[in-house]
Amino acid sequence: MVKEEEIIPKYWYNIIPDLPRPLPPPRDPQDAEFSRIDLLRSILPHEVLRQQFTIEKYVKIPEEVKEKYLLIGRPTPLMRARGLENFLQTPARIYFKYEGATPTGSHKINTAIPQAYFAKNEGIEHVVTETGAGQWGTAVALAARMYNMKSSIFMVKVSYEQKPMRRSIMQLYGANVYASPTNITEYGRKILEKNPNHPGSLGIAMSEAIEYALKNQHRYLVGSVLDVVLLHQSVIGLETITQLESLGEEADILIGCVGGGSNFGGFVYPFIGNKKGKRYIAVSSAEVPKFSRGEYKYDYPDSAGLLPLVKMITLGNEYVPPPIYAGGLRYHGVAPTLSLLMKEGIVEWREYSEREIFEAAKIFMQTQGIVPAPESAHAIKAVIDEANEAKKNNEKKVIVFNLSGHGLLDLSNYESMMKRWGNSGK
Amino acid sequence: MLVVYMTLGYPDVENFLKFITSLESAGADVLELGIPPKYAKYDGPVIRKSYDRVKTQIKDIWRLMRQVRDSLSIPIVALTYLEDWINELKTFLDKLRENGINGVLFPDLLIDYIDDFEKYDKEIKAIGLKNVIFTSPSVPDLLINKVSRISDLFLYYGVRPTTGIPIPVSLNELITRVRKLVENKLVVGFGLSNDDDIKEALSAGADGIAIGTLFIEEMGKGNLENAIRLVKKFRGLLDEY
Numbered sequence: 001m002v003k004e005e006e007i008i009p010k011y012w013y014n015i016i017p018d019l020p021r022p023l024p025p026p027r028d029p030q031d032a033e034f035s036r037i038d039l040l041r042s043i044l045p046h047e048v049l050r051q052q053f054t055i056e057k058y059v060k061i062p063e064e065v066k067e068k069y070l071l072i073g074r075p076t077p078l079m080r081a082r083g084l085e086n087f088l089q090t091p092a093r094i095y096f097k098y099e100g101a102t103p104t105g106s107h108k109i110n111t112a113i114p115q116a117y118f119a120k121n122e123g124i125e126h127v128v129t130e131t132g133a134g135q136w137g138t139a140v141a142l143a144a145r146m147y148n149m150k151s152s153i154f155m156v157k158v159s160y161e162q163k164p165m166r167r168s169i170m171q172l173y174g175a176n177v178y179a180s181p182t183n184i185t186e187y188g189r190k191i192l193e194k195n196p197n198h199p200g201s202l203g204i205a206m207s208e209a210i211e212y213a214l215k216n217q218h219r220y221l222v223g224s225v226l227d228v229v230l231l232h233q234s235v236i237g238l239e240t241i242t243q244l245e246s247l248g249e250e251a252d253i254l255i256g257c258v259g260g261g262s263n264f265g266g267f268v269y270p271f272i273g274n275k276k277g278k279r280y281i282a283v284s285s286a287e288v289p290k291f292s293r294g295e296y297k298y299d300y301p302d303s304a305g306l307l308p309l310v311k312m313i314t315l316g317n318e319y320v321p322p323p324i325y326a327g328g329l330r331y332h333g334v335a336p337t338l339s340l341l342m343k344e345g346i347v348e349w350r351e352y353s354e355r356e357i358f359e360a361a362k363i364f365m366q367t368q369g370i371v372p373a374p375e376s377a378h379a380i381k382a383v384i385d386e387a388n389e390a391k392k393n394n395e396k397k398v399i400v401f402n403l404s405g406h407g408l409l410d411l412s413n414y415e416s417m418m419k420r421w422g423n424s425g426k
Numbered sequence: 427m428l429v430v431y432m433t434l435g436y437p438d439v440e441n442f443l444k445f446i447t448s449l450e451s452a453g454a455d456v457l458e459l460g461i462p463p464k465y466a467k468y469d470g471p472v473i474r475k476s477y478d479r480v481k482t483q484i485k486d487i488w489r490l491m492r493q494v495r496d497s498l499s500i501p502i503v504a505l506t507y508l509e510d511w512i513n514e515l516k517t518f519l520d521k522l523r524e525n526g527i528n529g530v531l532f533p534d535l536l537i538d539y540i541d542d543f544e545k546y547d548k549e550i551k552a553i554g555l556k557n558v559i560f561t562s563p564s565v566p567d568l569l570i571n572k573v574s575r576i577s578d579l580f581l582y583y584g585v586r587p588t589t590g591i592p593i594p595v596s597l598n599e600l601i602t603r604v605r606k607l608v609e610n611k612l613v614v615g616f617g618l619s620n621d622d623d624i625k626e627a628l629s630a631g632a633d634g635i636a637i638g639t640l641f642i643e644e645m646g647k648g649n650l651e652n653a654i655r656l657v658k659k660f661r662g663l664l665d666e667y
Contacts, residue, residue, distance in 0.1 A: 016564055023564040024537050025587040028474075030465040038471065038591045050594040053587060055563035055603070308587075 007075035008066060009238040011058035012231045015269040015337055018057070020344050023227075023336060026308035027298065036308040043213050043220040047118040052228040057273075059231060061114070068113045068146055074235065076101045078243035078400075083367035085387070092390035092397045093249070094383060097240045097267060098370075099404050104169075106373065106405030107263045108139035108223060111232035115221045116143035126150040128213040129221045130180065130205030133159055133327030134166025135373075135405055136223035141175035143221075152218070154180040154208045157200035158323055165409050180205035187211050187304050202331055203303030203317060210306045224260025225301050225310075225335045233266020236402060241270055244400070251277045253386055255401040257378040258282045258291075258349075259328040261335030267402035269337075272346065277400075279348060281386070282338065283378040285329040286353040288321050290314065296343055299333060313339040325354055325413040326374040328405075352381045358417045360384050361407070373405035374413055427580060427634025428453060428664055429613055430641065430657060431505065433460040433476040434491070435484045437645050442490075445645060447497045448654045453661025454500060456579065458531065458636065461487060461506040468533045470590030470617075472639045476646065488525050495526030501579060503558050508532040508539055508546065515546070519553040529556030529578055536565060536573065547576055558582055562616075563600055567607055574608040580634060581608050584616035585627075590639035592617050597626045605631035621663060628667045635660065 016023055028035050040049055051059060061069075081094040099107035119127050127144050128151070131137025137153040144151035153175050160167055160179035170177050180200045181188040185208040191198050198204075213220040222229055244251060254277045256264035264282050271277040284291050290313060298309040300317040314333040321330035334342070341347040352360075357374065360381035365371055372380060379401045390397045407414065430449055435442050449457060462477035469477075484490060495502060504527050511518040522530065530550055535543050536559065543559075550557040556578035561570050563585065574581040585600050586593045601614060614627045615636030624635055637660060644653035 017567060019564075019566055021540055021566065022536055022562070022569065025468065025562060025564060027467050027588065028471075032471075032474070035471040035588075035591065037588050037593070041591070041593065046594055050596065053563070053593055053595055056596070056599060 004075060005070065007239050007242050008069050009061065009235060011060055013234040013238060013270045013273055014054060014057055014059060014227070014231050015265070015273055016227065017055050018273045019337065019340060020346070021340070023340060024311035026310050029305070029309055036306065039306065040308065043210055044222070045115060045118040045122055045124065045219050047121070048115050048228055051231060052226055062117065065114045065117050068117070069235065072102045072109055075239040075243070078240055081368055084364060087363065087367045088384065088387045088391065090387040090391040091394055092387045092399050094387060095244070095249070095398070095400045096403045097236055097400070099236060099263065099402060100370070100373065100406030104135065104138045104142055105409065106135040106139070107233060107236060107266065107402070108136045109143065110235050110266065111223070111229045111262070112136070112139035112143035112221060113146065114232050116140070116147050116149060119219045119221070120147040120149055124149065124219045126152070126216070126218040127221050128152045128209045128218045129223060130154045130202060130209040131159070132156050132202045132205070132330060134163050134170070134409070135328065137170050137175070137177070138166060138173070140221050141170040141173035144175070145173045151175040152212065153177045154182065154205040154212070156180055156202055156205050157198070159327055162412065163409065180208050182208060185211045199323065201303060201320060206302040207304030207306055210302065224262040224331070225333060227337060229262045230265035230269065230335060230337060233262045234270050236263065236266040237268060237270035240267065240400065241274065241276060249398055251400045252397040253277070253279045253281065253399045255281045255283065255379045255382045255386070255399065257329065257375045257404060258284045258334060258338065259375060260331045260333065261338040263402055263404035265335055265338055268347070272341070280346065281348045281350060281382050282342065283350045283352065283382045285324060285326055285378060286351040287324045288315070288330055289351055290332065290334060291342070291349040291351055294334065296339060301333060310336045311339070312336045313342065325417060326378065328373070328375040329378070350382050352378055354417065355421055357381050358421050361414070370403070371407040371411070372403055373407040374410055376402070376404045379403070427455045427611060427613055428657070428660055429456045429458055429615070429634060429636035430454040431458040431460060431636060431638025432641060433462070433473065433480055434487060435480040436476045436642065437479060437648070438483065439490065441645060441650050443493060443497065444650055445653055446494050449657065450498055450500055452654050452657040454657055455634070456500060457494070457498060457502045458505050458638070459491070459494065459502055459527070461504055463507040463510050465507070465509070467507065468588055470588045470639060472590045472642050476642045488521055491525040491527060501528040501556070502526070503529040503531050503556070503579070505531045505533070507534050509534055515549060516553070519550060519555055523554055527555070529558055531558040531560055531582060533560045535559065536561060536569070560584060570604060571607045571609065574610045577610055580611035580613040582636065583612060583614050585614055586617040589616050592619055597623060598630045601627055601630035601632055624660070624663055628664070635664070
């Protein structure tokens with residue numbers, strides 16, 4: 001039996017040296033009046049920035065970070081979904097990595113902890129970020145608290161109003177939470193001037209957080225998309241590899257949902273890098289069709305264009321997403337490394353509609369008892385499809401997916417889905 | 427190997443030519459001559475500003491290039507973006523050669539034209555020009571090894587995502603790793619700004635350094651003498667290794 005502490009890796013895994021072709025570097029826009037790349041030096045902790053541009057394949061996890069990983073319950077469990085297998089009567093064996101088991105309920109804490117730690121190490125006392133549905137903000141609020149730092153979270157207004165419980169958790173951890181667009185930043189005021197009832201967007205909240213961090217000389221913590229975030233999230237996949245080995249299993253198919261790409265990359269990249277697994281499937285929402293309709297081009301990660309341009313699959317930084325049930329999947333772009341792997345055909349993709357994922361989520365709740373985050377329910381839908389395919393061909397495939405978060409704070413979304421799609425049991 | 431970068435005609439033709447004329451005796455081995463592009467995709471703010479300044483000043487880039495050639499005997503490599511010349515590449519390369527330029531360095535060759543870089547490499551060499559290839563930490567190991575063998579004069583390795591901005595990087599680790607892959611002379615650039623950076627790069631196995639932003643800053647302030655003094659200083663640092 002492998003000891004818990006030994007399942008947590010000593011190093012994060014970085015896919016950049018293992019990519020099949022050069023990763024296009026971030027760049028400043030044409031006729032830029034200031035350098036966005038230079039701006040990164042003022043907003044990100046120094047070590048986070050170094051790791052963003054590192055090409056070391058393995059980056060050491062500081063002991064102080066490992067301690068906190070243990071504290072939040074890492075390694076998270078790798079569970080076999082026997083209830084789901086029985087229900088589907090599939091010969092496939094289905095496993096899930098349960099990232100919802102952390103105190104903040106999702107994988108986001110994996111990178112919030114090291115980023116907060118590096119900021120603290122550099123003498124910073126206040127960190128700032130944005131949040132959509134609230135998972136990332138909650139992770140930052142807790143990570144900041146763990147290192148006795150203050151935190152300010154710009155929460156997309158529509159979520160702020162619709163998800164008061166997420167807001168409360170952040171406040172209980174000690175964070176200042178603002179409904180974005182706010183009137184405390186220049187960018188927020190500009191948006192409010194045009195439309196006082198603007199519902200907000202992740203891009204706007206991100207822009208406000210960056211501006212606020214810059215003005216007050218705080219540091220900005222980044223929740224997804226950037227390479228450094230995917231690096232930290234690799235604890236998910238590295239743990240899963242060790243856990244599967246101790247079970248004597250080898251994964252055939254790996255599946256995860258994609259908002260910006262951090263839980264997917266963190267889960268799947270260590271498998272790609274170690275040449276484990278045969279197929280990798282990224283899943284997103286048909287209502288925010290970035291995989292099918294996005295273009296592979298240089299674009300801003302944020303609406304205001306304060307961050308450097310990166311080459312990614314994107315619907316455009318000014319894309320206004322519909323207010324869908326899975327807040328985490330509303331982002332306009334896909335992390336640059338994941339975009340490249342998708343373009344190269346190494347990672348497959350799927351898009352599912354709300355109705356499809358609602359059915360999948362219900363099956364999972366009713367067979368496994370866990371309420372998945374609506375984001376993670378996209379991965380579950382793909383798992384069910386693959387398991388049915390295995391049944392058709394009578395193949396004993398091993399399917400592993402990342403259950404990136406639980407949905408206990410998304411119950412209002414599920415209630416709304418029940419109203420629209422009915423709640424007939426499967 | 428000391429590779430000195432200067433934007434063609436910066437800050438004005440007279441001072442530019444004075445700088446160029448002093449380069450050889452100050453100890454430069456290669457001149458990298460920046461031709462202002464439409465979009466300096468991978469350049470930092472200082473070099474971008476230098477492009478803006480000369481764009482309106484120079485009437486005839488070819489005549490000025492000829493003057494540069496006539497005042498120097500070290501190799502001259504034109505640095506510009508393939509993107510700008512791709513539709514008239516042969517004409518452009520011919521003109522470079524006619525005006526005595528020895529080679530080209532397209533920073534976007536491996537990044538934006540990765541599928542066709544071998545075709546362009548052949549085209550450049552067929553004209554009789556040298557092709558200095560630009561690589562960076564995000565270029566996969568196998569590709570670095572491959573292009574290091576076809577790159578002329580040396581392999582250019584930019585350690586940061588852009589020029590002139592001191593993004594924190596682990597120079598020693600970056601260069602130690604790439605040294606093993608490079609079957610050619612290895613010249614390191616992009617954001618090398620102080621003596622410590624340069625010493626670290628050389629101890630880690632770089633055969634040379636490429637410097638630009640610092641000279642542009644001095645020239646921009648009208649400190650021609652300082653710019654030349656810096657070239658001499660870097661020569662001295664290199665000679666210690």
